[in-house]
Amino acid sequence: MRRVVSTAVLLATTFGVAFAGLQAGAGNxxxxxxxxxxxxxxxxxxxxxxxxxxxxxxxTTVTWTxxxxxxxxxxxxxxxFKSKVLDTDEKFSFTFSKPGTYEYFCSIHPxxxxxxxxx
Amino acid sequence: xxxxxxxxxxxxxxHDGVDRxxxxxxxxxxxxxxxxxxxxxxLKSYSMSQMSQVASKVTAGQLSFVQISDSHMGFNKAANPDxxxxxxxxxDKVNALSTPAxxxxxxxxxxxxxKPEEFDTVDQILKSATPKDIFYxxxxxxxxxxxxxxxxxxxxxxxKGAGWFSFDKKGVHFIGLxxxxxxxxxxxxxxxxxxxEWMEDDxxxxxxSTPIVVFAHIPLWSVYPEWGWGTEDSAQALAYLKKFGSVTxxxxxxxxxxxKVEGNVTFHTAAxxxxxxxxxxxxxxxxxxxxxxxxxxxxxxxxxxxxVHGQHALxxxxxxxx
Numbered sequence: 001m002r003r004v005v006s007t008a009v010l011l012a013t014t015f016g017v018a019f020a021g022l023q024a025g026a027g028n029x030x031x032x033x034x035x036x037x038x039x040x041x042x043x044x045x046x047x048x049x050x051x052x053x054x055x056x057x058x059x060t061t062v063t064w065t066x067x068x069x070x071x072x073x074x075x076x077x078x079x080x081f082k083s084k085v086l087d088t089d090e091k092f093s094f095t096f097s098k099p100g101t102y103e104y105f106c107s108i109h110p111x112x113x114x115x116x117x118x119x
Numbered sequence: 120x121x122x123x124x125x126x127x128x129x130x131x132x133x134h135d136g137v138d139r140x141x142x143x144x145x146x147x148x149x150x151x152x153x154x155x156x157x158x159x160x161x162l163k164s165y166s167m168s169q170m171s172q173v174a175s176k177v178t179a180g181q182l183s184f185v186q187i188s189d190s191h192m193g194f195n196k197a198a199n200p201d202x203x204x205x206x207x208x209x210x211d212k213v214n215a216l217s218t219p220a221x222x223x224x225x226x227x228x229x230x231x232x233x234k235p236e237e238f239d240t241v242d243q244i245l246k247s248a249t250p251k252d253i254f255y256x257x258x259x260x261x262x263x264x265x266x267x268x269x270x271x272x273x274x275x276x277x278x279k280g281a282g283w284f285s286f287d288k289k290g291v292h293f294i295g296l297x298x299x300x301x302x303x304x305x306x307x308x309x310x311x312x313x314x315x316e317w318m319e320d321d322x323x324x325x326x327x328s329t330p331i332v333v334f335a336h337i338p339l340w341s342v343y344p345e346w347g348w349g350t351e352d353s354a355q356a357l358a359y360l361k362k363f364g365s366v367t368x369x370x371x372x373x374x375x376x377x378x379k380v381e382g383n384v385t386f387h388t389a390a391x392x393x394x395x396x397x398x399x400x401x402x403x404x405x406x407x408x409x410x411x412x413x414x415x416x417x418x419x420x421x422x423x424x425x426x427v428h429g430q431h432a433l434x435x436x437x438x439x440x441x
Contacts, residue, residue, distance in 0.1 A: 046404035047346075069196040069407050071232060071263065077304050085263045087232060088196065105304035108259045111347040113304050 039063060042114065044072050044086070044106075049114035056096060056118055063093040072112065076104040182289045185213050185220040185250065186334070186422040188371030189391035191260065192241045193231035198394035198407035202231075203240065205419055208440045209392040210248045212421050220250045220423065221288070226371035226389060227258025227299065227336030233265070238273055257282055258336040258372065259299040267300060283314050285321050291426055292325055294318065296335035298350045308337030308350035315352065319359045330365040330426060330433060338370040340379055340386045343399035348373050357384060367433045369422070373405075376420070376437045387435050390420035417441035 038060040043050045045067040056062065064074045066086040074092055075082045080102055083092035096102070096118040106112035190206050199205060213220055223245075230237035238261075245253060255274045262270050267281055278284040281297045296318070298308035310318075322331070333339065339356065342348035350356075360366045366384040374396035379386040394407045395418040402408065410418055420439040427434075 047406060048404070068404075069194075069198065071260070085232065103304065107302060108263070109347055110302040110304055110306045111345070 041065065042074070043067055044074075044112075047072075047106075047109055047112055049074070049104075049106075049112060052113070053115045054117065056116060058099055058118055059095065059097060060118070061093050061095040062116060063091050065089065065091045071108065072106045073108055074104050074114070075107045076102050078102070082107075182291055182426040183216075183218045183220050184222050184224065184288075184424050185216070186224045186226060186369050186371075186389050186424060187213070187392055188226040188336075188389040188422075189228040189258065189374055189393055190225070190241055191228055191231040191391065191393035193234055193237040194393055194407075196407060198409045199415060202393040203244065205416065205440060206241065206244050206392045207247075208416065209419070209421050210244060212438060212440055214247075214249045216423060218423075218425065222252035222254065223248060223250045224293075224295075224334050224369065225253060225255045226334050226369060227256050228260040228371065228391075229255065229258070231260055233261055233263040233269060235269065238269070242273075254284075254286070254293070254295060254334075255282075256295045256335055257297055257299055259302070262299060267297075279317055280313055283317065289426070291330045291332060292322070294321065294331065294333045296333060296339075296356070298335050298337045298339070298353075303351075306351055307344060307347055308335075308353075310335075310350060310352050310356055315355050315359075318356055322359055322363075325363075327362040328364060330367070331360055331363050332367045332369065332424075332433070333360070334369040336370065337372045338386070338388055339368050340381070342373060342377065342388070346399065346405040348399065348405070360384065365433060367424070367435065369424070369435075373399075374408075375418075376422070378435070385433070385435070387422070389422040390418065390437060390439070392419055392421070392440070395419065 038057060040054060040056055040060055040062050042054060042062060042064045044064060047068065049064070054062065064083065064086065066072050066088060069088055071085045071087050073083050073085055081094040081104070085108070086092055096116065099118045102116045102118065104114050104116070187209055191202055192206070194202050213223065229241050257267060257270050261267070271278070271282055275282050281300050283295055283297050285292065285294045287293070296310060296314065298310050301309055301311060303309065333356070335350070337350050338348055339350050339353040361383070364383055368384060368386045370386070370388045371391070373388050374391035374394065375388065375398065376390050377388045395410060396405050397408050417439045420437055423436045423438065425434040
């Protein structure tokens with residue numbers, strides 16, 4: 001049951017993003033530039049990235065926030081992005097401009113891994 | 120059977136220094152005040168209550184040193200808002216040892232965020248320690264953001280590569296290793312090819328009777344890989360030490376005392392001077408563990424190590440700061 005619900009949420013999110021994209025495309029250039037870009041959050045909590053796997057549209061900005069009492073990083077294995085060390089409540093943002101699968105990890109605690117799929 | 124002999128374990132069926140019952144007993148005591156000693160290839164263990172009986176015989180060795188670990192200077196969260204105070208308490212404990220320590224090992228995570236002022240504060244506090252020589256290996260918290268550049272500027276004199284080195288004291292060979300750099304996604308601590316090659320060469324010409332002490336931040340045995348508590352290529356490092364009769368491995372990182380004996384090798388992890396971490400798998404994550412304020416010092420501590428020449432004995436004693 002949980003799986004069905006989360007798939008439904010994911011679908012809704014995907015459609016929502018696609019719809020927003022269409023709207024931006026239809027508007028004039030100034031309006032599109034003024035529009036707030038798509039944003040998604042990853043929370044770092046209990047030595048894990050949540051959600052561990054994220055699907056976003058091209059152009060989305062992902063923000064990682066460290067909620068642990070211990071510093072962490074978010075570093076992609078192909079070096080596309082690399083956060084500075086994030087102490088408690090510090091954030092790191094990266095805008096994904098190219099489609100692809102970006103695997104990343106915490107370079108301090110490498111057992112912590114995550115993935116951003118950009119479509 | 121006298122009361123004393125009940126707590127001495129002298130069975131050694133495999134002649135490898137490991138007795139299963141003795142090993143389990145040692146494990147059971149770990150964290151509550153264990154005292155284990157290798158003597159003539161036989162593991163003996165004593166409870167802390169009997170320390171006074173064995174102290175004069177065993178712990179008054181020819182070489183005494185102290186291990187401290189995981190000071191995390193700069194940490195200020197609920198698990199310990201005063202890491203300065205607890206590090207000072209650790210120094211007081213070191214200075215009060217009945218057998219004075221000749222030098223100290225710090226097994227890493229000197230600082231919490233690798234900030235210059237955090238390193239400065241630790242240096243300042245450790246100046247009041249009686250032992251003047253302090254040998255460091257880095258923790259991952261000491262090499263944040265700059266791949267260890269600052270750490271090496273401060274502590275890297277007379278070291279190789281990312282900060283590894285060896286030295287000899289009274290016939291004991293000490294090897295400090297670095298296993299916190301170039302960590303790979305999904306992996307554990309790493310020593311790497313260059314360091315392993317150096318280590319192989321470093322021990323090649325030593326006599327097999329030379330007692331060896333290896334120290335590094337992340338455990339060199341697989342404590343709990345799910346939390347990253349282990350080192351990918353430690354088996355290779357230990358393979359170079361097979362010929363030696365007495366090998367003691369001292370680590371930090373997991374903020375709790377733990378001991379394990381495998382053949383000729385005794386593994387030991389030290390308590391932190393800053394905050395405790397949960398037992399493997401006993402919490403959702405290895406994050407700092409908050410205990411009631413009045414209990415904090417009982418879960419922090421120092422490790423006192425004594426070597427008795429000619430007896431192959433390295434006695435490892437943990438004392439809490441309480």
